[in-house]
Amino acid sequence: xxxxxxxxxxxxxxxxxxxxxxxxxxxxxxxxxxxxxxxxxxxxxxxxxxxxxxxxxxxxxxxxxxxxxxxxxxxxxxxxxxxxxxxxxxxxxxxxxxxxxxxxxxxxxxxxxxxxxxxxxxxxxxxxxxxxxxxxxxxxxxxxxxxxxxxxxxxxxxxxxxxxxxxxxxxxxxxxxxxxxxxxxxxxxxxxxxxxxxxxxxxxxxxxxxxxxxxxxxxxxxxxxxxxxxxxxxxxxxxxxxxxxxxxxxxxxxxxxxxxxxxxxxxxxxxxxxxxxxxxxxxxxxxxxxxxxxxxxxxxxxxxxxxxxxxxxxxxxxxxxxxxxxxxxxxxxxxxxxxxxxxxxxxxxxxxxxxxxxxxxxxx
Amino acid sequence: xxxxxxxxxxxxxxxxxxxxxxxxxxxxxxxxxxxxxxxxxxxxxxxxxxxxxxxxxxxxxxxxxxxxxxxxxxxxxxxxxxxxxxxxxxxxxxxxxxxxxxxxxxxxxxxxxxxxxxxxxxxxxxxxxxxxxxxxxxxxxxxxxxxxxxxxxxxxxxxxxxxxxxxxxxxxxxxxxxxxxxxxxxxxxxxxxxxxxxxxxxxxxxxxxxxxxxxxxxxxxxxxxxxxxxxxxxxxxxxxxxxxxxxxxxxxxxxxxxxxxxxxxxxxxxxxxxxxxxxxxxxxxxxxxxxxxxxxxxxxxxxxxxxxxxxxxxxxxxxxxxxxxxxxxxxxxxxxxxxxxxxxxxxxxxxxxxxxxxxxxxxxxxxxxxxxxxxxxxxxxxxxxxxxxxxxxxxxxxxxxxxxxxxxxxxxxxxxxxxxxxx
Numbered sequence: 105x106x107x108x109x110x111x112x113x114x115x116x117x118x119x120x121x122x123x124x125x126x127x128x129x130x131x132x133x134x135x136x137x138x139x140x141x142x143x144x145x146x147x148x149x150x151x152x153x154x155x156x157x158x159x160x161x162x163x164x165x166x167x168x169x170x171x172x173x174x175x176x177x178x179x180x181x182x183x184x185x186x187x188x189x190x191x192x193x194x195x196x197x198x199x200x201x202x203x204x205x206x207x208x209x210x211x212x213x214x215x216x217x218x219x220x221x222x223x224x225x226x227x228x229x230x231x232x233x234x235x236x237x238x239x240x241x242x243x244x245x246x247x248x249x250x251x252x253x254x255x256x257x258x259x260x261x262x263x264x265x266x267x268x269x270x271x272x273x274x275x276x277x278x279x280x281x282x283x284x285x286x287x288x289x290x291x292x293x294x295x296x297x298x299x300x301x302x303x304x305x306x307x308x309x310x311x312x313x314x315x316x317x318x319x320x321x322x323x324x325x326x327x328x329x330x331x332x333x334x335x336x337x338x339x340x341x342x343x344x345x346x347x348x349x350x351x352x353x354x355x356x357x358x359x360x361x362x363x364x365x366x367x368x369x370x371x372x373x374x375x376x377x378x379x380x381x382x383x384x385x386x387x388x389x390x391x392x393x394x395x396x397x398x399x400x401x402x403x404x405x406x407x408x409x410x411x412x413x414x415x416x417x418x419x420x421x422x423x424x425x426x427x428x429x430x431x432x433x434x435x436x437x438x439x440x441x442x443x444x445x446x447x448x449x450x451x452x453x454x455x456x457x458x459x460x461x462x463x464x465x466x467x468x
Numbered sequence: 469x470x471x472x473x474x475x476x477x478x479x480x481x482x483x484x485x486x487x488x489x490x491x492x493x494x495x496x497x498x499x500x501x502x503x504x505x506x507x508x509x510x511x512x513x514x515x516x517x518x519x520x521x522x523x524x525x526x527x528x529x530x531x532x533x534x535x536x537x538x539x540x541x542x543x544x545x546x547x548x549x550x551x552x553x554x555x556x557x558x559x560x561x562x563x564x565x566x567x568x569x570x571x572x573x574x575x576x577x578x579x580x581x582x583x584x585x586x587x588x589x590x591x592x593x594x595x596x597x598x599x600x601x602x603x604x605x606x607x608x609x610x611x612x613x614x615x616x617x618x619x620x621x622x623x624x625x626x627x628x629x630x631x632x633x634x635x636x637x638x639x640x641x642x643x644x645x646x647x648x649x650x651x652x653x654x655x656x657x658x659x660x661x662x663x664x665x666x667x668x669x670x671x672x673x674x675x676x677x678x679x680x681x682x683x684x685x686x687x688x689x690x691x692x693x694x695x696x697x698x699x700x701x702x703x704x705x706x707x708x709x710x711x712x713x714x715x716x717x718x719x720x721x722x723x724x725x726x727x728x729x730x731x732x733x734x735x736x737x738x739x740x741x742x743x744x745x746x747x748x749x750x751x752x753x754x755x756x757x758x759x760x761x762x763x764x765x766x767x768x769x770x771x772x773x774x775x776x777x778x779x780x781x782x783x784x785x786x787x788x789x790x791x792x793x794x795x796x797x798x799x800x801x802x803x804x805x806x807x808x809x810x811x812x813x814x815x816x817x818x819x820x821x822x823x824x825x826x827x828x829x830x831x832x833x834x835x836x837x838x839x840x841x842x843x844x845x846x847x848x849x850x851x852x853x854x855x856x857x858x859x860x861x862x863x864x865x866x867x868x869x870x871x872x873x874x875x876x877x878x879x880x881x882x883x884x885x886x887x888x889x890x891x
Contacts, residue, residue, distance in 0.1 A: 160790070160794055161793075161794075162790050162793075181793075181798075181799075182790070182793040182794055183793045183794070183795075183796050183797055183798050183799075183802070184796075185794075186796070187794060188794065188795075189790075189791065189794035189795075191787045191790070191791055192787070193785070193787065195785065195787040195788050195790070195791035196791075197788060197791075197792075197806055197810075198810065199809040199810060208792070208795055208797070208805070209795035209796050209797075212795065212796045212797045212798075212801055213796055256795065257794075257795075260795070260796065266794075
């Protein structure tokens with residue numbers, strides 16, 4: 105990573121081990137720009153929460169340094185870092201009212217009463233809970249508690265706010281609504297937000313950039329669309345969205361394309377993203393909606409597949425096929441109102457563009 | 469057919485399909501369930517009634533029961549009704565005649581000494597008087613008044629008869645008066661002389677020592693419970709075994725161990741002398757006094773403080789303290805403003821448990837308390853097993869019970885019993 109001066113947060117060669125035997129975070133380098141909404145996305149145990157806890161100051165880094173506004177903070181205790189944090193399950197103080205919860209960070213900063221009150225009011229109005237100041241957290245619904253937690257993390261005007269799976273406890277509908285609200289708050293206040301989640305929809309909806317974690321390493325750091333459109337490796341392709349895998353060997357490289365031979369001797373044209381060279385193994389990654397069933401015009405890649413199963417899903421039809429030895433090959437056919445004459449057992453031609461088919465590192 | 473589910477509009481009663489009111493139907497359906505669960509608890513219920521509720525009720529009753537006088541000397545009790553101690557004269561011949569008849573019968577039944585003992589609680593010397601009069605009473609000839617006075621002059625005094633008359637009713641408040649250092653004299657209820665007062669002082673000391681023990685248990689137990697709750701499961705289980713270890717050792721052994729440690733030639737004194745902190749000539753007196761009681765009982769009751777504290781602290785998510793720190797609170801503020809208030813239910817539970825246990829504690833104060841460290845319970849035990857004044861023991865016990873209930877009520881008002889969590 106370049107020495108990007110002026111970043112809000114910078115992880116510099118950070119490593120973390122709990123037991124002295126295995127590294128939970130392996131040599132993390134990451135710059136987070138001021139005002140950015142960065143999401144750390146990954147399966148559980150991938151090290152994303154550990155990275156957040158090290159930034160908040162609740163876990164010491166085993167090696168390396170974390171900088172906050174270019175100041176090293178390894179030896180700064182959590183309460184002096186001035187970072188707002190929203191916890192999983194909110195961690196609202198149950199023995200205090202909502203207003204007292206919000207007053208807490210202001211009281212410990214010795215702010216005078218009238219200033220406290222105006223700030224609490226502003227923060228509560230921001231999350232549309234102006235009338236709930238005297239309630240106890242237990243008297244609020246999950247979504248309301250969540251908003252209070254957000255308001256509390258913002259009430260003392262931190263430049264950086266950390267969120268640790270804050271929407272995990274909410275039901276689906278509320279979760280989607282809160283995603284937009286948090287996004288709007290971020291846009292309005294211009295704070296830097298570091299957000300941890302294992303939910304890819306959340307990550308894609310809200311973030312400026314997403315860091316995909318696996319096995320203690322950032323697999324890819326990109327804006328959401330890039331993450332989906334051009335995954336850098338098989339893990340990312342598999343983790344983000346739906347994905348068809350075809351294993352094969354590279355036979356030719358040239359002209360910005362490569363030729364891959366998959367099972368059954370079928371040769372396919374692909375975009376060489378992450379391959380070692382001619383003769384190396386590769387895994388082709390292909391999004392289900394980029395495949396055309398019975399294409400009208402010839403396409404870069406044309407193969408025959410056997411339809412195994414049809415699932416009607418309203419806006420599209422999910423077709424599970426056997427293609428080149430892969431019986432889990434999925435094609436999404438948009439529902440345009442026309443009746444296609446296809447049934448399970450049929451053998452039909454399918455096609456896709458070479459650019460939509462990414463040749464990535466080989467897996468499985 | 470009209471056996472559908474009735475319409476409630478007709479008479480406002482919801483009916484089942486066969487026309488009986490639904491409530492009645494439901495009760496009948498539930499009755500079998502209830503009966504079965506009642507049968508399941510029946511053995512325990514019977515055991516508790518027999519071994520706990522009935523003895524307690526009996527003891528409570530004994531604190532006011534006084535039928536011995538009426539049963540032993542029934543004729544005298546009737547005859548004394550006419551006599552007024554305020555007249556300043558001993559009762560007349562008819563009372564003595566009745567008393568003689570009663571007394572001879574009591575002597576035959578060997579009951580006269582028991583009565584003497586009972587009256588001795590009210591007036592020392594009565595026991596001796598009754599015993600002395602036992603055999604001579606059988607040879608007495610009328611007039612009985614002279615005959616009794618001949619055996620002992622006390623029979624001619626107003627006080628003796630006033631005591632008997634006063635003790636005549638079947639129920640008495642005498643034991644309760646005794647239990648609060650008061651007694652009934654010819655002039656009404658009075659406190660006993662200053663140098664004879666003991667029970668109020670003992671109640672006070674029991675309260676004071678119990679509070680001191682509760683506080684020291686809290687001071688020692690809180691950090692341990694905190695440590696237990698914050699350690700990872702494996703090491704906290706190990707420590708928990710250490711906390712529970714005392715439960716597997718006999719109470720007597722633990723108490724005796726403190727005797728070994730704290731006595732003047734004991735381990736602690738030896739050590740202090742060896743490091744030169746204490747002169748060999750004036751070794752510290754740490755046992756058979758209040759200090760010994762407080763130390764030993766704090767040690768014995770400490771688990772009862774730690775366990776409720778631990779179970780409450782275990783439920784406090786570490787995220788609360790983290791949240792407080794992320795909001796800018798230093799370690800102390802985060803603890804005091806966020807962690808401590810959430811641990812109060814555990815403090816309440818532990819404190820009330822230790823306090824109630826210590827207020828009625830008996831064995832440890834008996835063994836290490838000497839004279840300055842004993843509790844009211846030791847006095848109750850003395851009256852049960854040594855002085856055999858069960859009435860007074862019952863009165864003291866009743867007062868202790870009432871006191872605990874009163875404190876419990878006050879505690880409920882201040883802390884709120886629903887704030888108490890045992891786990």
